[in-house]
Amino acid sequence: MKTKSRIASIVKVNSLDFSVTGLQSFDLSALNLTTDLEFQLPTNVRLGHLVEKIVSELIKSSSNYNVLYENTQLIEDNKTIGEIDFIIEEEHTKQLIHMELAYKFYLFDPSISSEAINNWIGPNRNDSLKEKLEKLKTKQFPLLYHNCAKSRFKAIAINEISQALCLLVSLFIPYKYKGNFNPIYEKDIKGYYLNMETFSKLDNPAKNYYIPSKKEWGMDPAENEIWTDFNGVVKDIQTCMKEKQSPLIWQKYNGSYIEYFIIWW
Structure with a gap:
């Protein structure tokens, strides 16, 4: 696998915005990056962890954001109750952001519902965009306000942290499908x-x-x-x-x- 090509592919992916997710979005285009970036990537990891590593390195390589915490496990009574993907800081404003990251491939099945948001499913039909967003809203983002997080992040003011989702998606539609899509989806359609x-x-x-x-x-x-x-x-x-x-x-x-x-x- 070509390292530069893998990194470039992540930089180019769009993040679904608020109008679809109902969550504030963080797009990687917000990062001030030098061109021709290259850094070492882990080999024996799954795709999701590989993308987390790439995004982490991109933020660290940018001139306008810093990574304060990443992949921080929250533990209560010796049990892991969840994990915070990133807490990052905007260099100029010092604004802190709790960012959750996901890299997803969804296929559009028009037979499921008349509402597009319900019809984006995983290639093997075992997950969906709607389920992912529900989990983020009810489980992932609320973790920041759990007592464990308050004790884990003592050095920062939890109430001053904003939250944002970086949901990088590649969308695929049925072969020869003639339906129209919202432009927000249209720009992320990669194939069929x-x-x-x-x-x-x-x-x-x-x-x-x-x-x-x-x-x-x-x-x-x-x-x-x-x-x-x-x-x-x-x-x-x-x-x-x-x-x-x-x-x-x-x-x-x-x-x-x-x-x-x-x-x-």
């Missing part, structure tokens, strides 16, 4: 999803494919150097279908690159 039957029908000898690992999700397919034909990926995709896993596919065709999920459901 389809089933195995449709994928097979759309193949032709000029197409090349790559199945990125989870830690590569969100990176630019155009920077990938390893490609294969339909026969090189079909067995792995069939295995994913049997295991009820929806893989992300990168495709190169006639000099252009696209990405999509193949769903098992």
Whole structure:
């Protein structure tokens, strides 16, 4: 995995704003960063932890924000009751922000509801945007006001800390879907999803494919150097279908690159 490409992919991702989440947002575009950033990344971690590390380093590398606390566990009676992702400080105003971070891939299923907010689900249908926001509002952000937090963050005034969500999303819609989306969603749509039957029908000898690992999700397919034909990926995709896993596919065709999920459901 190319370190610079992985870092750049996170810098470019938009954060869903207040009009969707109902929570104050923190967008990484607020960071004053030098170009061509590079720093060492951990290897044996899951995607979520990898992104946390990248965002932490981005904040520390910026000229206008500092990290005061990160990944702070709150413990009560020897039990961990939760974790605060970040408490950061704006350099000029000294404003403190409790920031929660999430990096999510959601697929739009129009059959769920007439309200768009209800229809964004995880690739394997085991999580959703609505559930994530509910958890943040009822569990994550209230942690700041728990007695454990007050004792853990003695050096700062809890009541003077604002709260913000950095929800980095990549959105995918059904193949050939004709519905309209709010511009807030539109700018985050990266590709589409389809089933195995449709994928097979759309193949032709000029197409090349790559199945990125989870830690590569969100990176630019155009920077990938390893490609294969339909026969090189079909067995792995069939295995994913049997295991009820929806893989992300990168495709190169006639000099252009696209990405999509193949769903098992």
